[in-house]
Amino acid sequence: MHTEQTVIPGNWTSRFLNGAPESQEQLEAGVQLALQKLSDHFTSVDQPYSGATVSQLREQIRAESSFPVHGRSLEEAMKLIEPLLQHAVAVHHPKCAAHLHCPPLIPAIAAELLVGATNQSMDSWDQSPAATLLEQELVQWLCALFAYDCSVADGVFTSGGTQSNLMGLLYARDAFTARHWNWNVHQQGLHPDSHQLRILCSHTAHFTVRQSASLLGLGEAAVIPIQTDHTYRMCMNDLDLKLEEMARSGAIPFAIVATAGTTDFGAIDPIEEIARRTQNRGIWLHVDAAYGGALMLSEKHRHRLQGVEAADSITVDFHKLFYQPISCGAFLMKDRQHFRLNQIHADYLNPVEDEWSGIPNLVNKSLQTTRRFDALKLYLSLQVTGTSGMAEMIEHTMDMAGVAAREVEADPVFEWLHTPALNALTFRYRCQGNARLAREVSVSNELENAVNHQIPERLIHQGVAVIAQTKVGQKACLKLTLLNPLLTRQDVLELLDAIKSAGWNLEQQLERDIDSIHKREWINHS
Structure with a gap:
């Protein structure tokens, strides 16, 4: 008589979140390690970006991205992510103002841990029972917010x-x-x-x-x-x-x-x-x-x-x-x-019989199948801040955009393009009347395009500011997206001063480049 041997796998209890004491200990240790990393990072960050270039980052990350056969401790693994934090864009920094990229609320950050740990999948009700119903409540609140007939x-x-x-x-x-x-x-x-x-x-x-x-x-x-x-x-x-x-x-x-x-x-x-x-x-x-x-x-x-x-x-x-x-x-x-x-x-997922019996499977409304319980983040945030608190933050950022717009409009160094309807401001740096330099460039607009195109790159590689660039017609322009509720009027003034300084330095660099070209041409001609 053949007797099958039961193969017992390694002890993975502590590797997954469950009710076992060793699992709880590992969770607590992991969260504490992550919190310490975040604390060390945020207390040491004093600029919106480290300034590292693409090539520098690629070389560093490749050097530290080995994948071991037998694994390592969480403490050792956490050390490997230090460059990722060191070279992350600091979205909370008031001089990080390039894109529609916001600092996240702390209740939402806490919710991310709950979302990841419970790992509810929002496609079928039997994979996310309570989560499905909460998302539906939030959707109905949103419909009412936008004055839809919720029925x-x-x-x-x-x-x-x-x-x-x-x-x-x-x-x-x-x-x-x-x-x-x-x-x-x-x-x-x-x-x-x-x-x-x-x-x-x-x-x-x-x-x-x-x-x-x-x-x-x-x-x-x-x-x-x-x-x-x-x-x-x-x-x-x-x-x-x-x-x-x-x-x-x-x-x-x-x-x-x-x-x-x-x-x-x-x-x-x-x-x-x-x-x-x-x-x-x-x-x-x-x-x-x-x-x-x-x-x-x-x-x-x-x-x-x-x-x-x-x-x-x-x-x-x-x-x-x-x-x-x-x-x-x-x-x-x-x-x-x-x-x-x-x-x-x-x-196997959302049988039509579920619909007949009133069981809600949200995959019926989504282009995604497996989907995160992101509604929990918004829910916790609204519970903590309230709708009025959220409105105050939004209104503050729009006030700061108004401050920036007035400063830009009043400063002859800038070309003012529009009054902001929200908190995005697009404008242009004007070259500072360097007649000699303008004569060397076939079209003066090309000079200003070159300077405006290079200002964001210079600022980010200096770690001074993260701003965006765009084009309006044939003009290269600068853009500030002032989403950050932590932003102050002083921050706005410092940001504009940094842009002016970078623009002026780029003009001087272009003049030196032209002098160097002329010198080489004179030597070759001689």
């Missing part, structure tokens, strides 16, 4: 604006195709006339509108850019002109994307006016409020989003002005019935 509206948490914008245009396309052509894209693929479909948005809208059109099989050429006015908002005259041109040409506008907070200018399109155009023509209105959606928390500023309740769908991000750790966003839909356009039932 018919719905939504789902997403990884951020890219996914939410894709979902908005996906449902716009499929709803239009079902309504006008009696065609199910989900089952039949693109309709033969889909090449006529068009999406309209301002030319300053987020690049994910074009990306979504490509992913949806319509191609980037399906996106029709609309001119903006002097405040960088979508121009209604040009929108009307484009709609008239489409009516004559046979092109079909099925969606308009209104941006509530453009990346460069924080501009908010006139949502209410756009909504009147969409409602009269049966066009889907998607509002990309990834940046500006948080204004709905502010009694002082929510009027800027007037008309948002008319949108068929809304993008809102929480890892921007809701101060959540990356990543955390949501997609909201005015009529939850549209979610059925892309539902798939899998017997």
Whole structure:
């Protein structure tokens, strides 16, 4: 008689979080180690970035990124992450002002530990029972915040604006195709006339509108850019002109994307006016409020989003002005019935019988299957700060953007481009009247473009500041995104002074470079 031997694996009890005493000890030790690393890091950081270059970082990380066969202690492993902390961008630093990249709230950081430790998967109810219901509560709160009718509206948490914008245009396309052509894209693929479909948005809208059109099989050429006015908002005259041109040409506008907070200018399109155009023509209105959606928390500023309740769908991000750790966003839909356009039932995950019995499986509304319980971060943050506390932080950053704008406008060293609608400020450094240098450069704008392009690089490699660059027409420009509630007026003044100093030094360097070129040419000629 053959007797099978039971193979007992190594003792892994202490490697996973469970109820065993040794597991609890390892958790406590691991958390304490991480907390000590963070404490050491944050108490020693005095600049927004170390200044290390790409090549320097790559060399250091490669040198320390061996992967052992038999492993090492957590203490030893933690030592290896020190360069990652040392060379991290300090998002809490007031001179870290490049992108829509916020310092996270402490309650949200604590929630990250709970999210990771419990590891709930938000696709099916049996993998995240309580978490599913809490996300649904938060989604209903969000729908009410944006003045939707909560009896018919719905939504789902997403990884951020890219996914939410894709979902908005996906449902716009499929709803239009079902309504006008009696065609199910989900089952039949693109309709033969889909090449006529068009999406309209301002030319300053987020690049994910074009990306979504490509992913949806319509191609980037399906996106029709609309001119903006002097405040960088979508121009209604040009929108009307484009709609008239489409009516004559046979092109079909099925969606308009209104941006509530453009990346460069924080501009908010006139949502209410756009909504009147969409409602009269049966066009889907998607509002990309990834940046500006948080204004709905502010009694002082929510009027800027007037008309948002008319949108068929809304993008809102929480890892921007809701101060959540990356990543955390949501997609909201005015009529939850549209979610059925892309539902798939899998017997092993979200069987149709669950729907009949009222069991909520959130995968029915999501493009993701496995998904984190990110709603917990926002929930804990709102519990601790309150909606009024969150609004105060947002309003403070907008006040600081106003301070920066006034300083830029009043300083002849800068070219002032716009009044900030949110807390993003785009402007330009002006070269300081070096006539000799200007003569050496074929076009003076090229000189200023070169200087403005190099200012952010110089500042980050000096560890002085992290700011962004962009282009307005043919002009290289600088951009400050002042999301940080810790920012003060003094910080703003120091940041602008650092930019002026870097610009002047770059001018001097260019003059020396030109002198050196002339000297070499004279020697060669002699």
